[in-house]
Amino acid sequence: MNKEIRNWSGSVRFRPQALLAPASVDELRQLVRGHARGGARIRAMGARHSFTPVIETPDTLLDLGALDSLESVAEDGSVWAGAGIGLRKLGEALLRQGRAQENLGDINAQSLAGAVSTGTHGTGLGFGSVSTQATGFELLDAQGNLATIDEQSAPDLFHAAGVSLGALGLLTRIRLRTVPAYRLRVKQFVESLDDALGGIVRRNREHRHFEFFWFPYTNQALSKIIDETADPPNVSRLKDWFGDVLVENLAFEAFHRVSWMGLAGAPAINRLLIALARGAAAKEKVDWSARAFATSRLSKFQESEWGLPLEAAAEFFSRLQKLFEKQAFPATFPIEVRTAKADSFWLSPSYQRDTMFVAAHMYHLLPHEGYFTAFRQLCLDFGGRPHWGKLHGLRPDDFGSLYPRWSDFQKLRRERDPDGLFNVPSVFG
Numbered sequence: 001m002n003k004e005i006r007n008w009s010g011s012v013r014f015r016p017q018a019l020l021a022p023a024s025v026d027e028l029r030q031l032v033r034g035h036a037r038g039g040a041r042i043r044a045m046g047a048r049h050s051f052t053p054v055i056e057t058p059d060t061l062l063d064l065g066a067l068d069s070l071e072s073v074a075e076d077g078s079v080w081a082g083a084g085i086g087l088r089k090l091g092e093a094l095l096r097q098g099r100a101q102e103n104l105g106d107i108n109a110q111s112l113a114g115a116v117s118t119g120t121h122g123t124g125l126g127f128g129s130v131s132t133q134a135t136g137f138e139l140l141d142a143q144g145n146l147a148t149i150d151e152q153s154a155p156d157l158f159h160a161a162g163v164s165l166g167a168l169g170l171l172t173r174i175r176l177r178t179v180p181a182y183r184l185r186v187k188q189f190v191e192s193l194d195d196a197l198g199g200i201v202r203r204n205r206e207h208r209h210f211e212f213f214w215f216p217y218t219n220q221a222l223s224k225i226i227d228e229t230a231d232p233p234n235v236s237r238l239k240d241w242f243g244d245v246l247v248e249n250l251a252f253e254a255f256h257r258v259s260w261m262g263l264a265g266a267p268a269i270n271r272l273l274i275a276l277a278r279g280a281a282a283k284e285k286v287d288w289s290a291r292a293f294a295t296s297r298l299s300k301f302q303e304s305e306w307g308l309p310l311e312a313a314a315e316f317f318s319r320l321q322k323l324f325e326k327q328a329f330p331a332t333f334p335i336e337v338r339t340a341k342a343d344s345f346w347l348s349p350s351y352q353r354d355t356m357f358v359a360a361h362m363y364h365l366l367p368h369e370g371y372f373t374a375f376r377q378l379c380l381d382f383g384g385r386p387h388w389g390k391l392h393g394l395r396p397d398d399f400g401s402l403y404p405r406w407s408d409f410q411k412l413r414r415e416r417d418p419d420g421l422f423n424v425p426s427v428f429g
Contacts, residue, residue, distance in 0.1 A: 005061060007048045008109070009302050009364055011391065014053070016043075016061035023066045025138075025146065025172050032170070033144035035060060035421060042421055044170055046114025047086060049107065050389035051303055053426050054118065054165050064113065067172060073097050077178050078135055083113035083171040091290025099178040103127040103209075104293040113171040118389035119163040119348050121357065122293060123211040123338035125204040125310075128350060131162040132343050136175035139168065142417040146172065160405075160412050162345035165388055165424050167413050184208070184292040185229040188222060188281040190274060196221040196337075197317055200356065201310070204339055213334035214317075215274055216324050217267035222277040222334065226292065233287045249298040251276055256299060256363040259332045269332040301333055304372045304391045305359035306384035307349030310339065313356050316382050320358075323378060329371040333361035346405035349385035359390065388427075396429035 002015040017040070022028040035042050043057040044064050055061065067084035070093045079099070081090060088108040094100055103122040110120060112130075121129035136150040139161060151158045161168050196212040203210040209226035252273070259269045285292060308316060320335070336359040340350045349355060360375045362368035368391070376393050379386075385402050386392035400406045413428070 005045070005048070005055075007050060007055075009051055009300055011051050011302055012048075012053045012056060014056045014058070016057055016059060018060045019063065020060060021063040021066060025067065025140075028062070028064070028067075028170065028172065029140060029144045029146060031060075031062070032140060032142070032421075036142055036144065036419070039419070041423060042170075043424075044113070044166055046084065046111030047109050049110045049114065050118060051391045052389060054388065054424055056426070062170070064111070064170070064172075069173075070094075073099050073178060078175050079178055080136075080138075080173050080175050081112055082173055083111070085112050086110070087112060087115060088290075088294070091294075094178060095181055095288055095290065098181050100181045100289045101130070101133055101176065102179050103133075104130070104290060106293060106295045107297070108290065108294040112174055113166075114389075116162065116174060117164055117166050117171065119345070119350075119387065120389065121338070121340045121350075122209070123340070123357075124209040125201070125339050125341055125354060126208070128341045128343040129163070129345075129348060131345055131348065132341075133176050133178075134162060134174050135177050137161050137171055138173035140170040140172055142169065142419065142421040150175075156408070156412065159344050160346050160409050162343075163347045163388070164409075165347075165427060167422050167424050167428065168416055169422060182228050182289050183231065183233060183286055184226050184289050185231065186285040186287075186292055187225045187227075188277075188283075190220055190222055190278050190281055193219050193221045193317070196223050197313060199223075200313055200337070200339065211336065211338045213277075213336050215270040215277075215334045216329070216331045217270050218274060220274045222274075222281065229286055231286050233291075235285055235287045235291070249296065253299040256332050256365075259330055260363060260365045266328070266330050266332050270334075273332070273334070300364040301361045302364055302368045302372075302391055303359055303361050304368075304375055304393075305336075305357055305387040306376070306379035306392070307340070307355040307357050307387065308379060308382050308384045310354045310356045312382045316356075316358070316378070319378060319381075323374060327370075327374060329374075330362075330366050331360070331371060332363060335360055346409045347388070347403055349387060351385075351403065351405070357387070359387075396427060399427070 040059040045055040064084035067082040069082040212223040
């Protein structure tokens with residue numbers, strides 16, 4: 001019996017006909033050429049952290065984890081990294097060379113190619129997604145031909161491949177722009193939603209990074225400000241793991257279990273979570289950037305995230321609060337709010353607009369469909385575009401009106417892969 005493949009949250013489960021792990025790019029090329037002749041479809045997986053079925057296939061699934069090399073940093077600060085390298089491993093390897101990525105999200109479990117292909121992002125209006133750090137791609141097409149592209153040599157293909165879900169070919173290496181290694185100070189504090197929302201643009205101008213987490217059924221938010229600092233790291237690995245990772249995650253899990261068992265409703269749970277957040281906010285952390293960005297989340301959940309025009313923030317949250325007043329969703333995870341600078345990648349949620357990303361979460365044992373459906377409709381009312389790695393409930397016919405370059409991407413996809421070797425049925429049909 002074929003091995004069942006599951007993603008991190010359990011929202012995706014399938015059995016491919018074959019699971020292959022090429023040890024080199026040459027071996028990968030031979031696999032692609034063989035499948036092109038045989039007619040079977042190919043998908044590649046990274047760390048299986050996407051909530052959507054972007055890797056799902058009944059045919060051949062490729063594990064590219066062996067493509068995890070990292071070259072020495074060039075004189076211009078760029079570095080070629082294997083597509084299968086994990087973000088955590090990449091961050092530590094760059095630090096040993098005195099370099100760092102300019103921005104990251106708060107999860108570092110993903111592979112580099114997975115993060116780029118789905119438009120994974122951090123926060124801060126001075127920064128785009130991880131894709132915007134890429135200055136070149138090594139791309140394997142459906143005929144098994146390998147090409148190196150950048151914005152100068154192939155501008156259309158570059159801007160399409162930057163967020164492509166692997167539909168234009170397999171990324172084998174990615175050239176990243178890096179910066180000198182730096183340290184960050186992380187400050188957290190609980191404040192009113194009005195203050196957090198009102199400061200979303202101002203704080204992004206005054207600080208390197210800003211984000212906040214709103215607790216539904218309350219007017220409270222946990223805000224986080226991150227700035228560069230010359231101060232030395234103050235993190236004890238053991239103490240940090242025991243206090244911030246183990247204890248806080250266990251408490252978080254316990255609160256969700258109480259809700260799942262029906263012992264308390266979401267409003268009461270969220271008030272308890274605010275108290276937990278106040279305790280977490282009492283600690284300031286200084287660490288090297290890749291470590292400071294990352295947080296450990298041991299409590300499993302499902303997630304839906306949308307990129308909205310930044311100027312819609314106030315009106316969107318007004319309607320979101322009314323939605324919670326009208327419908328009693330068992331939402332015991334806070335709503336996460338981040339920002340990103342406009343970029344030029346055709347399928348990026350931030351394509352040509354500064355973006356507010358809003359993410360809804362649901363404990364994995366609780367039903368999420370009704371909550372995420374209502375959340376999706378509200379986001380669509382404001383011109384929202386889905387994060388490709390998060391649950392969105394859209395069908396292939398829905399995307400054309402959301403992405404201005406959708407038809408151009410489809411045309412390029414058909415030219416490069418006329419037989420649909422790398423097709424993603426849930427997105428392209």
